[in-house]
Amino acid sequence: MKYEIQGGQLPVVVCTLEAGEEVFTESGGMSWMSDNMSMSTAREGSLLKGVKRSMSGSSMFLTTYKSEGGPGMIAFASSYPGSIRAINLEAGQNIVCQSGSFLAATSGIDIEIFFQRKFGAGLFGGEGFIMQRLTGPGTVFVEIDGAAMEYALQQGQTMKVDTGHVALMDDSVSLDITRVKGVKNVLFGGEGLFLTTLTGPGNVTLQSMPAVKVAAALAHHTAT
Numbered sequence: 001m002k003y004e005i006q007g008g009q010l011p012v013v014v015c016t017l018e019a020g021e022e023v024f025t026e027s028g029g030m031s032w033m034s035d036n037m038s039m040s041t042a043r044e045g046s047l048l049k050g051v052k053r054s055m056s057g058s059s060m061f062l063t064t065y066k067s068e069g070g071p072g073m074i075a076f077a078s079s080y081p082g083s084i085r086a087i088n089l090e091a092g093q094n095i096v097c098q099s100g101s102f103l104a105a106t107s108g109i110d111i112e113i114f115f116q117r118k119f120g121a122g123l124f125g126g127e128g129f130i131m132q133r134l135t136g137p138g139t140v141f142v143e144i145d146g147a148a149m150e151y152a153l154q155q156g157q158t159m160k161v162d163t164g165h166v167a168l169m170d171d172s173v174s175l176d177i178t179r180v181k182g183v184k185n186v187l188f189g190g191e192g193l194f195l196t197t198l199t200g201p202g203n204v205t206l207q208s209m210p211a212v213k214v215a216a217a218l219a220h221h222t223a224t
Contacts, residue, residue, distance in 0.1 A: 001106060001139070003086060011084045012077040013104070013141050017067035024064040025076055025104040033074040037065045064107070076104040080211050082145045085168070089136025097132050097168045098207075101142045108138035114171070133171065142168065146209025153200025161196045164210030170202030 001023065002016045012031060015023055027041060041063040065074050078084055084103060087095060096114050105111075114133035134140050144167045153159060153173060160178060169175070177194045198204055 003139075003141075005084050005086065007077075009081050009083075010078065011082070012075050013084050013086070014073065014075045015104075017065075017072045017074065019067050019070050019072075021072075022064055022066045022107045023074060023104055024062050024107065024109075026102070027061045027063055029076055029104060030063065030065065031075045031077040033065065034072045036068050036070060037072045037074050038068050040064050040066075062111075076141060078103070078143050080143060080145055082143060082207065082209065083148050085142050085144060085148060085205070086139055087134075087142065087168075088139050089134065091137040092135065093137075094133050094135040094171055095140075095168055096171050096173075097134065097142055098166065099131055101144070101167065102132060102134065103141040103143050105134070105140040106138040108136065109140050110135040144168075144205065145207045145211050145214075147207070149206045149208065151204045151206070153198065153202055153204060155201045157200040159198045159204065161198060161206060163194075163196065164212045165206045165208075166196060166198070166204070167207040168203075168205035169198065170204075172200075173202035173204055174199040 001018070001021050003013055005011055005013045017023065017037075030039075041061055065072075089095070089109065102111060112133050112135070114131045134142075148167065151159065166175070176197045176199070178197045
């Protein structure tokens with residue numbers, strides 16, 4: 001499979017498949033395709049796995065597209081202004097991403113639920129108690145809200161992040177919460193009561209424009 005990410009801040013990934021190659025996405029995730037692409041929608045895995053996948057922000061049902069009789073083309077557009085990242089995963093290699101960020105993948109990629117190691121991190125950290133784990137082998141495309149900034153954390157190195165800005169991370173990275181110190185900081189600092197704390201080792205990708213913050217800002221302006 002070959003692919004090209006186009007569209008700037010309103011991105012779309014256009015994939016070119018050889019005969020017999022497959023990609024899959026959530027139900028309704030396809031944007032456009034050539035007429036020789038066949039489609040098959042099914043609940044992948046057991047009912048329990050489908051339910052768990054839906055809890056992580058994905059659909060219970062996945063649709064597989066296959067190129068028939070020669071090269072085919074299929075496109076998947078982002079649902080939000082930002083960027084699309086293509087990640088190549090080896091067999092058994094995995095990444096953890098924010099709920100609902102999965103866009104499409106080649107066959108071989110497994111989507112499953114990922115619970116935060118610490119309950120408090122999921123309850124107050126803003127990234128949600130449930131995230132998604134994507135496991136190889138294969139290529140996966142994920143959505144990022146706004147611009148993507150990448151950091152490599154060394155063993156024991158810590159970064160504090162405002163709510164909602166964590167897009168991707170290696171599963172070796174520990175996610176926890178830190179309480180903001182000082183009454184004035186809590187009341188007037190604008191960061192809330194907690195910050196997300198990421199501790200290495202591992203790679204982290206942060207996003208500049210979390211959808212939840214944009215929604216909150218729009219709601220505020222609408223209300224006023």
